[in-house]
Amino acid sequence: MLxxxxxxxxxxxxLGALVNGLLGARWREKGIAAVAVGSVGLALAAVLALxxxxxxxxxxxxxxxxxxxxxxxxxxxxxxxxxxxxxxAMVMVTVILFVGFLIHLYSAGxxxxxxGYRRYFVxxxxxxxxxxxxxxxxNLVVTFVGWEGVGLCSxxxxxxxxxxxxACDAGRKAFVVNxxxxxxxxxxxxxxxxxxxxxxxxxxxxxxxxxxxxSEGAVAAVALLLFMGAMGKSAxxxxxxxxxxxxxxxxxxxxxxxxxxMVNAGVYLMCRIAPFLENAPAVLPVIxxxxxxxxxxxxxxxxxxxxxxxxxxxxxxxxxxYMFVALGCGLWAAGMFHLLTHGIxxxxxxxxxxxVIHALDGEQDLGRMGGLLKDLPAVSVTFMxxxxxxxxxxxxxxxxxxxxILWGGFERYGTLFWLAAFGGAxxxxxxTGxxxxxxxxxxxxxxxxxxxxxxxxMPLATLAVFALLAGIPGxxxxxxxxxFARFLGMxxxxxxxxxxxxxxxxxxxxxxxxLAVLAVLAGAIRLFTRExxxxxxxxxxxxxxxxxxxxxxxxxxxxxxxRFFAAIIDARxxxxxxNGLGSLSMALGRFSAGLQTGQLRHYAVSLxxxxxxxxxxxxxxxxxx
Amino acid sequence: xxxxxxxxxxxVLFAIGAAGFFIRTNTVVLLxxxxxxxxxxxxxxxxxxxxxxxxxxxxxxxxxxxxxxAEAAVGLAIIVALYRLLKxxxxxxxxxxxx
Numbered sequence: 001m002l003x004x005x006x007x008x009x010x011x012x013x014x015l016g017a018l019v020n021g022l023l024g025a026r027w028r029e030k031g032i033a034a035v036a037v038g039s040v041g042l043a044l045a046a047v048l049a050l051x052x053x054x055x056x057x058x059x060x061x062x063x064x065x066x067x068x069x070x071x072x073x074x075x076x077x078x079x080x081x082x083x084x085x086x087x088x089a090m091v092m093v094t095v096i097l098f099v100g101f102l103i104h105l106y107s108a109g110x111x112x113x114x115x116g117y118r119r120y121f122v123x124x125x126x127x128x129x130x131x132x133x134x135x136x137x138x139n140l141v142v143t144f145v146g147w148e149g150v151g152l153c154s155x156x157x158x159x160x161x162x163x164x165x166x167a168c169d170a171g172r173k174a175f176v177v178n179x180x181x182x183x184x185x186x187x188x189x190x191x192x193x194x195x196x197x198x199x200x201x202x203x204x205x206x207x208x209x210x211x212x213x214x215s216e217g218a219v220a221a222v223a224l225l226l227f228m229g230a231m232g233k234s235a236x237x238x239x240x241x242x243x244x245x246x247x248x249x250x251x252x253x254x255x256x257x258x259x260x261x262m263v264n265a266g267v268y269l270m271c272r273i274a275p276f277l278e279n280a281p282a283v284l285p286v287i288x289x290x291x292x293x294x295x296x297x298x299x300x301x302x303x304x305x306x307x308x309x310x311x312x313x314x315x316x317x318x319x320x321x322y323m324f325v326a327l328g329c330g331l332w333a334a335g336m337f338h339l340l341t342h343g344i345x346x347x348x349x350x351x352x353x354x355x356v357i358h359a360l361d362g363e364q365d366l367g368r369m370g371g372l373l374k375d376l377p378a379v380s381v382t383f384m385x386x387x388x389x390x391x392x393x394x395x396x397x398x399x400x401x402x403x404x405i406l407w408g409g410f411e412r413y414g415t416l417f418w419l420a421a422f423g424g425a426x427x428x429x430x431x432t433g434x435x436x437x438x439x440x441x442x443x444x445x446x447x448x449x450x451x452x453x454x455x456x457x458m459p460l461a462t463l464a465v466f467a468l469l470a471g472i473p474g475x476x477x478x479x480x481x482x483x484f485a486r487f488l489g490m491x492x493x494x495x496x497x498x499x500x501x502x503x504x505x506x507x508x509x510x511x512x513x514x515l516a517v518l519a520v521l522a523g524a525i526r527l528f529t530r531e532x533x534x535x536x537x538x539x540x541x542x543x544x545x546x547x548x549x550x551x552x553x554x555x556x557x558x559x560x561x562x563r564f565f566a567a568i569i570d571a572r573x574x575x576x577x578x579n580g581l582g583s584l585s586m587a588l589g590r591f592s593a594g595l596q597t598g599q600l601r602h603y604a605v606s607l608x609x610x611x612x613x614x615x616x617x618x619x620x621x622x623x624x625x
Numbered sequence: 626x627x628x629x630x631x632x633x634x635x636x637v638l639f640a641i642g643a644a645g646f647f648i649r650t651n652t653v654v655l656l657x658x659x660x661x662x663x664x665x666x667x668x669x670x671x672x673x674x675x676x677x678x679x680x681x682x683x684x685x686x687x688x689x690x691x692x693x694x695a696e697a698a699v700g701l702a703i704i705v706a707l708y709r710l711l712k713x714x715x716x717x718x719x720x721x722x723x724x
Contacts, residue, residue, distance in 0.1 A: 598720025600655070601647050608643060 006050065006064050006085045009093065010132035012043040017125035024118050033108035036121035040104050040128055044097040047090075054090060059489055062087050065138060072141070076197045084138040084202070087488050091336055092135040092268050095343045099260040100128050102459035106351050107252040109455030110358065120160060120250070127153035131261050135268060140189040140199040140226075143269070147185060147233065150262045151178045157257060158249040170245040177242040181232015188225030195222065205275040220280035226273055227287060230266025236324060237294040240317045241547055244301075247309040251354030254309060259316050259350050260343035267323045267339050271332050278330075288328020288413060292420055295321030297544070299427035304540020307364045308353050308438065311431055314543070315390065316346055318424065322405050325421060329408040333485035338405060340484075341397035341470045345389035348463035352383035355456050356438065359449040368445055369438035370529070375449040378457050380439040382464040389467045391432040391521050392425060394514055400471035404482075406513060407506050422513060429517045433524020441529035631672030638665035652707065652714040656700045663693045 016039025024032050054062050067082035085093065104124065111120050130153060134146025151174075159171030193199050195218050196207050208219070230236070235243035246258050257263070270277065270287065277283055295318045302314035319342045326335035357364055359376055373380040389398040402425060410418035473484040542548065642661030649655060667686045674682025708714055 596722070598722050600716050600719075600722070601650075603722070604643075604646050 004064075004066065006066055006083050006136065007068060008046055009043050009050075009085075009097075010083075010129050010136065012039045012046070013125045013128040013132065015039055017122050017129060020118055020125065021122045024122075027118070029108075029112065029117050032118050032121055033104075036125050037101070037104045037108055039125060040097060040101045043128075043132075044101045047093050047097050050085065051090060051094065054085075054087065059486070062090075062489065067138075077193055077199070079139060079141045079199060081142055082138040082200075083136040085136060088268075088271055088336065089135050091340055091488065092264075093132060095264075095340055096128065096131050096135065096261045099343055099347045099463070100131075100256055102462055103252050103256045103260075103347065103351065106255075106354075106456055106459040107250075109453050110252055110354060111250065116160060120157075123153050123156045123160070124253070124256070127157070127257060127262075131265075134265055138201055140192060140201070143272070144182075144185060144189060147229070147265065148182065150257070150265065151175065151182070151233070154178075154246070154257050154262055157253040158246045160249050160253065164248065167248040170242075170248040174242040174246050177239055178232045181229045181239055184225045184228025184232070186229075188222050188229065191218070191225060192222045201272055204273075208275045208279050216280055216282070219276055220283050223273060223276040223280050223283045224286065226269060226276075227266075227283065227290075230269050230324075231290065232266075233269075234263050234266030234320045234324070235317050236266070236290050236321065237297055237317075238546065240294060240298065241543070241550060243317055244305075244310050244313045244543065247307070247313050251309065251350060251357060254313070255347045255350030255354070258313065259346040263316060263320060264323070264339045264343060267320065267327065267335055270324070270327045271336055274332055277327075284328050284330055285413070286328070287324050288409070288417070291321045291324025291326075291328055292409075292417065292424075293321070294318065295325060295424040296420060296427070297321075299424045299431065300540055301543040302431040303427060303434065304537050304542075306366055306541065308356065308366050308369070308435070309350070309364055311366070311435060312346070312349055312353060315349075315428070315431065316342075318428065319346065319390075322402060322421070322424070325409055326405040329405070329412045331404065331408040333482065333488045334401065334404040334408055336488060337474050337482070337484045338401035341389065341401045341467075341474075344463055344470050345386045345396075345398060345467040348382060348386040348460065348467050349390065351456075351463065352379050352386060352460055355379045355452045355460065356383070358456075359452060360445055361447070363445065366434065366438055370441045370444035371439070372443075372445075372449065373439045374443070376451060379452060379460065382460040384436065384439060385464040386467050387432050387435055391429045392514075392517055393521070394518075395468070395471070397467055397470035397474075399514070400474035403510050403513065404474065407509065410509065411502070418509075422516075425513065425517060426520050429520040430524045433521050434528045436521075436525045437528035440525065628672055628676045631675075632669055635665045635669035635672065638662075638668065650715050650717045652704050652716055652719075655716060656697065656704070659700075660693060660697065663689055 016036050019035050019039075020027075020032050024035065050064070054064075063084060063086040065082065065084040067080045069081050070078060071081045072079040104121075107120065107124065111117055114120065127150060130146045130149025132146070134143055134150060137143040137146060155171045155175045158174050159168045161167045189199060192204065195214055196204055196211075198204060198207070208214075232239045243258060243263065247254055249258075277287075298314045298318035298321060302311050302318060305311045305314060319338070323335045323338050323342070326332075326338060356369065356372065356376065356379060359372075359379070360369070363369070385396075389396040392398040392402045406418060406421050406425065409421045473487070474482050539545065639662050642658045642663075642665060645658035645661065646655055649658065667689055670682040670686050670689075674680065674686075704714065707719065711719060713719070
């Protein structure tokens with residue numbers, strides 16, 4: 001049966017990368033694209049078959065697992081390379097392969113004519129492979145392998161146009177900032193291994209539930225360290241700085257890696273280690289606070305950007321912040337559901353933005369876009385569908401997922417928390433209105449936008465349809481017991497008895513939120529499509545100067561430090577020691593060379609003197625004198 | 626004529642030979658100085674041989690005389706070759722043996 005061989009899911013993209021990487025050097029673009037798209041497509045078909053099989057099983061046994069081989073064993077600790085596909089992994093895998101497949105398809109058209117066509121698809125396939133390893137892994141160590149692998153592919157793809165210095169810098173920045181988070185991940189893994197003697201998720205969950213008591217501090221430490229890893233990968237404040245710069249990569253890469261899949265890995269990881277969070281409830285408010293701060297901060301930053309891709313990047317940071325808010329409220333299902341819907345509509349937005357940029361010959365400045373609805377109807381309509389979902393307008397997917405999060409925040413952390421989260425949602429509506437201005441109002445682009453081909457429009461249309469429909473699993477509204485939550489089968493950390501008064505309040509809040517968001521969005525569209533647009537704030541555009549702060553606090557001291565070490569320690573001390581030894585032996589040599597005069601009589605004197613000295617010593621030692 | 630006289634003469638002769646080797650520069654004279662030193666040693670050996678009523682010292686004298694003869698032959702040949710090469714026998718100007 002297919003469920004016995006879930007390893008085939010990561011194997012297929014890996015095979016695609018290998019075939020293209022080893023054999024594809026002389027192939028034409030069509031062949032390369034066929035291999036890359038085909039491998040992901042086959043994996044998608046496999047996962048759909050697995051999904052059907054999973055749905056036919058009773059809710060309790062929805063988990064396929066396979067252990068391939070033993071990788072490391074050190075005393076009591078064994079690390080197996082094993083995969084597990086449960087309903088949580090299924091959600092992620094479906095998003096990865098579904099969005100990934102469409103993006104591969106889109107890339108085949110988007111990257112046409114690029115000299116790095118093959119390299120692009122090799123990296124992209126490799127990314128899908130590592131992402132699937134990350135998601136399917138049944139223990140922390142194998143997850144870490146995937147975790148680092150996607151980081152590598154992200155680095156390679158951000159710096160894909162490596163002849164541009166800014167792209168290389170952005171790739172390096174992403175890598176370095178991610179290392180900080182990875183450090184936490186690694187420490188968390190080690191601490192879990194030391195404390196529990198295993199890194200397997202299922203074993204850890206069992207030990208936490210029934211095993212010998214472990215101090216809550218240790219559990220919380222593991223959870224916090226792993227959360228640090230999640231913050232790096234998911235670009236949470238203050239480790240978010242790499243994501244806006246990562247937009248230097250090709251747009252489909254931004255859609256796949258930096259919107260739909262990799263940046264969500266942190267959310268997924270937190271759900272994976274949910275037993276830890278449930279046993280250390282003190283960690284939850286930390287997660288919620290980081291998520292809320294990020295969501296608010298990034299939505300304001302998005303408002304200040306001019307570059308269409310950077311708006312979307314900050315928006316991604318902000319939306320992932322909402323996912324962490326959900327996790328911080330103990331609402332795993334709501335967080336994962338927002339991940340699902342966000343993956344779809346943000347993937348759509350990035351792809352559509354790519355199509356717009358393509359059509360306008362590389363123009364990314366929102367200030368020079370306007371009235372594109374007439375020139376690019378298909379792209380504009382899909383983009384606007386994505387925008388409505390992002391803003392959370394009533395029947396669209398974003399509404400369903402975000403509403404659950406806001407209510408969860410209200411219920412657990414009270415009115416102030418809800419107000420802040422709701423404020424973030426309003427700012428989201430504001431910058432969404434700003435993005436709308438690219439399609440409505442007056443034309444601002446000189447020249448003729450060329451319409452994209454079918455390979456580009458088809459994925460857009462598919463994603464747009466799903467952006468509209470993806471809210472369905474989140475029904476019924478106003479309850480934590482949605483279809484999606486039932487499929488996921490993860491209990492919420494809290495099971496608050498739903499009183500009818502609370503229910504009424506929830507309905508009222510939802511209506512209020514929807515109306516407010518709608519009003520703000522309408523106002524923002526009017527505001528930004530006017531002839532004279534509001535001036536962008538420099539503070540917002542620079543992300544409140546966090547980059548400059550880091551530059552001042554970290555980069556410059558480090559640079560000064562390395563200059564000091566290069567100029568003083570290395571050049572003076574170390575080179576001095578080495579050169580000093582050299583010149584010392586040179587001086588010694590010159591001195592002893594001076595003893596050799598070439599005069600026979602000098603040699604004779606030293607000979608006789610030596611003989612007498614030896615004689616004297618012998619006599620002395622013999623005690624004669 | 627006691628042992629002290631013989632050994633004392635030998636020491637004086639050796640000292641004269643050594644001093645001549647240090648001071649003089651003519652290569653032929655240097656060779657002569659070496660002969661003086663060797664014969665000073667011979668003298669001391671003979672003196673001890675007589676004093677101890679043994680023959681080992683005398684055997685060594687013959688040994689040394691043979692070596693000295695060979696050395697003189699080789700040394701004179703070197704001196705001839707040196708002179709042909711450098712047109713001088715002044716040892717202070719022949720100083721190729723240096724680092």
